[in-house]
Amino acid sequence: MVKMKACPDCDLLLEVGHLREGERALCPRCDAVLVRGGRSIDAMFALTVSGLILWLASLILPVLVIDFNGTQQALSLWQTAFAMLDQDEWLLALLVAMTTIVAPLIYLGAMLWLLLPLRFGRVPVLVGWVFRLFYANQGWVMLEVFFLSLLVTAVKLTDMAQLLPDWSLLAFIAFMLVMSAMRLLFDADVYWRAVHQCR
Amino acid sequence: MSITALSQGLVACEHCSQLNYVHTDDVVACGRCGSAVQRRSLPRLGRVWALLFSAVVLYIPANLLPVMTVVSLGKESSNTLIGGVVHFVQTDAWLLALVVFVASILVPLLKMLVLSSLLFSVHFRWCARLRDKTRLYRLVEFIGKWSMVDIFVIALLVALVQFGEFASVQVGAGSLSFAAVVLLTLWATADFDMRWLWDVCEEKEGDANV
Ligand SMILES: [Zn+2]
Ligand SMILES: [Zn+2]
Numbered sequence: 001m002v003k004m005k006a007c008p009d010c011d012l013l014l015e016v017g018h019l020r021e022g023e024r025a026l027c028p029r030c031d032a033v034l035v036r037g038g039r040s041i042d043a044m045f046a047l048t049v050s051g052l053i054l055w056l057a058s059l060i061l062p063v064l065v066i067d068f069n070g071t072q073q074a075l076s077l078w079q080t081a082f083a084m085l086d087q088d089e090w091l092l093a094l095l096v097a098m099t100t101i102v103a104p105l106i107y108l109g110a111m112l113w114l115l116l117p118l119r120f121g122r123v124p125v126l127v128g129w130v131f132r133l134f135y136a137n138q139g140w141v142m143l144e145v146f147f148l149s150l151l152v153t154a155v156k157l158t159d160m161a162q163l164l165p166d167w168s169l170l171a172f173i174a175f176m177l178v179m180s181a182m183r184l185l186f187d188a189d190v191y192w193r194a195v196h197q198c199r
Numbered sequence: 200m201s202i203t204a205l206s207q208g209l210v211a212c213e214h215c216s217q218l219n220y221v222h223t224d225d226v227v228a229c230g231r232c233g234s235a236v237q238r239r240s241l242p243r244l245g246r247v248w249a250l251l252f253s254a255v256v257l258y259i260p261a262n263l264l265p266v267m268t269v270v271s272l273g274k275e276s277s278n279t280l281i282g283g284v285v286h287f288v289q290t291d292a293w294l295l296a297l298v299v300f301v302a303s304i305l306v307p308l309l310k311m312l313v314l315s316s317l318l319f320s321v322h323f324r325w326c327a328r329l330r331d332k333t334r335l336y337r338l339v340e341f342i343g344k345w346s347m348v349d350i351f352v353i354a355l356l357v358a359l360v361q362f363g364e365f366a367s368v369q370v371g372a373g374s375l376s377f378a379a380v381v382l383l384t385l386w387a388t389a390d391f392d393m394r395w396l397w398d399v400c401e402e403k404e405g406d407a408n409v
Binding site: 004005006008009010011012013029030031032064066068069071073075079080081082083084087089091092093095096099100127128129131132135139142145146148149150152153155156157159160161188189192196 | 201202203204205207209210211214215216217218229231232233234271290295298299302329330333334337344345347348350351352353355357358359360361362365366369370375378382385389393394397398
């Protein structure tokens, strides 16, 4: 199946054949990725459900535990965002909450909204609107950056306090990986073809 | 001349990439997802310039003011962005120094430099090395959010180091400016359309052939 596509970066008009999972097509003029062979709707749905469970887990479980002269301090995503409120830095608190908690939830919620009705052969209500919300929101998800910050903080604190290994960090790592996988594997073309079949 | 979607009267939907036929000044609803689709008119550089300029201005307090103050056993020490890097170098934490230097100093500078050179390229129709310029744009798009590392580290320290008079961390005024720099450059990058440059260069090539 051949399909016309415009390069997102240079607007060159191109014909793209069918891609298998894991394949990608590049623009011959500027090397932009035109299409990525995305996963099926079912695979995306499974990722969304695991993402929602891991979101809840990483929200309440501690991401860092430190020991400072015998006093232990555990920190969850929730507390990280809200600690800045005590110093009246509500703009920064909002930014941290948005990028690590709210945006991932909107991402997963929109995904669930878009995918669940399709499994029952129905077109989601407000499909275009939710799809645009999903797109506008996805740039705000910054979990990988937050993970790097966790590592930097851990090293920074070594001369002051002792860091305790905690299994709950794995929940956050799993959450981050599921979200990255979804961003890589979601294919708008695959999705809209599925919507078209239901109409 | 290359065949672009625009030259065929086609416009790709920015949300679902579907091609739609659009007449000159019309705004149509995308046939697939319903988003508003219209032809790219002249590049709207003003908005991107405004965002970029605000970022450049705020970059100064972001670097001069302390991003945080560490209170430890009654002693206070203020840290600027570059001070954080220097501290890691002094304590031989080279890898960390590199990570923080790249995220908080190099990435914002690179973003502002690349974006302004792209804006000038569109304005003055500098069409050399278009492919490399497009690659640079994608690089800036990709690295943009990694400057948030500093903001997250400060948030984590503030939340973790709460041991009353023994130790605490206060947010400094520089943090807010730095966060603003990160957001403004992210928005400027998102607002800039790489196709503007390809468009004006097609046009320039067309002019030369007449
Ligand atoms: Zn291209
Ligand atoms: Zn569309």
